[in-house]
Amino acid sequence: MKILYAIQGTGNGHISVAMELIPLLKSRVDLDILISGRQVELDLPFEINYRKQGFGFIFGKNGGIDFIRTLKTFDLRVFFKEIMTLPIRNYDLVISDFEPVSAWAARLNNIPCIALSHQAAVLHASCPKPGKADPVSKFLLKHYAPSQKKIGFHYKNYDSDILTPVIRKEIREREISNLGYYTVYLPAFSDKKIIAVLSRIENIRWEVFSKNSLTPYQHGNVFISPINNEAFVQSLTACEGVLCNAGFETTAEALFLGKKLLVVPMKFQLEQQCNVVALKEMGVAILKKFKKSNVSKIKHWITEDKSITMNYPNHSEEIIEKILTMEFNKNWKLTEEDLWTDLA
Numbered sequence: 430m431k432i433l434y435a436i437q438g439t440g441n442g443h444i445s446v447a448m449e450l451i452p453l454l455k456s457r458v459d460l461d462i463l464i465s466g467r468q469v470e471l472d473l474p475f476e477i478n479y480r481k482q483g484f485g486f487i488f489g490k491n492g493g494i495d496f497i498r499t500l501k502t503f504d505l506r507v508f509f510k511e512i513m514t515l516p517i518r519n520y521d522l523v524i525s526d527f528e529p530v531s532a533w534a535a536r537l538n539n540i541p542c543i544a545l546s547h548q549a550a551v552l553h554a555s556c557p558k559p560g561k562a563d564p565v566s567k568f569l570l571k572h573y574a575p576s577q578k579k580i581g582f583h584y585k586n587y588d589s590d591i592l593t594p595v596i597r598k599e600i601r602e603r604e605i606s607n608l609g610y611y612t613v614y615l616p617a618f619s620d621k622k623i624i625a626v627l628s629r630i631e632n633i634r635w636e637v638f639s640k641n642s643l644t645p646y647q648h649g650n651v652f653i654s655p656i657n658n659e660a661f662v663q664s665l666t667a668c669e670g671v672l673c674n675a676g677f678e679t680t681a682e683a684l685f686l687g688k689k690l691l692v693v694p695m696k697f698q699l700e701q702q703c704n705v706v707a708l709k710e711m712g713v714a715i716l717k718k719f720k721k722s723n724v725s726k727i728k729h730w731i732t733e734d735k736s737i738t739m740n741y742p743n744h745s746e747e748i749i750e751k752i753l754t755m756e757f758n759k760n761w762k763l764t765e766e767d768l769w770t771d772l773a
Contacts, residue, residue, distance in 0.1 A: 466482075532573075681739075684739040689734055
């Protein structure tokens with residue numbers, strides 16, 4: 430059996446899951462790997478067979494996606510060419526972790542495709558959602574990477590076909606300690622913005638992992654470091670608390686480690702808005718806006734809030750078995766007749 434494992438490279442979460450599942454798949458099947466996106470931060474310790482531009486989003490510096498830069502850098506012609514030239518017929522199955530090139534190539538060529546991601550779960554009827562959802566964001570989330578089958582991950586087993594998070598081995602097996610500092614990962618904010626807020630909270634060491642810095646530096650009690658997987662894992666497992674966006678993998682790892690957690694949802698990001706609803710139900714602290722006027726709320730979180738620990742079992746082998754034994758409809762090919770129905 431020949432499988433293509435395709436990864437959305439924007440952000441670190443998709444790569445973290447891949448690092449856990451790919452070795453297990455490689456021991457069972459003939460596996461190729463595709464990664465797409467412009468803001469790939471972490472390197473996979475495997476051979477990458479295809480690197481694509483895809484349709485990735487670029488983080489801004491004020492708490493959300495930089496839509497102007499995203500649209501300027503996105504070339505629709507290149508995207509369609511990547512879809513049409515990908516040798517998708519060489520594969521019996523595509524596993525798409527929210528990766529659009531492989532998913533649409535599979536859809537157009539009637540190749541079985543499994544969505545394996547948190548995004549595959551957030552729109553499920555049983556999962557928590559905000560009262561009002563932006564219809565454009567909902568449309569994009571639904572059709573960005575189409576699939577015939579779904580295996581979704583969420584903070585809880587909200588339904589029988591929704592699994593708890595995949596916690597990577599280097600987190601699961603690392604010794605946990607508490608050295609009193611706080612780990613920060615807010616990729617949609619500039620270093621300047623982060624320093625302006627956190628430097629007002631004295632006597633706390635803030636270890637900030639930044640997309641905007643190539644070298645480490647210090648500003649008072651705020652320590653800025655470039656994105657580095659080993660350094661981040663070390664910081665995360667030894668901190669007292671985590672301040673981060675409402676992305677899935679980092680928040681799930683913090684819950685697994687029993688770290689105090691404060692999340693700041695990215696603006697205009699439906700997935701993170703859904704995560705916030707789920708996290709709030711679990712008792713996690715939410716900061717709607719990261720700004721100087723909310724310093725008192727961050728201080729209150731430091732002094733008053735308690736940690737929440739989630740026992741997420743290792744079910745990686747179960748996921749692989751589920752993938753390899755799944756049955757597919759042989760007539761999945763997208764035709765002109767059903768195109769508009771599919772995009773409704």
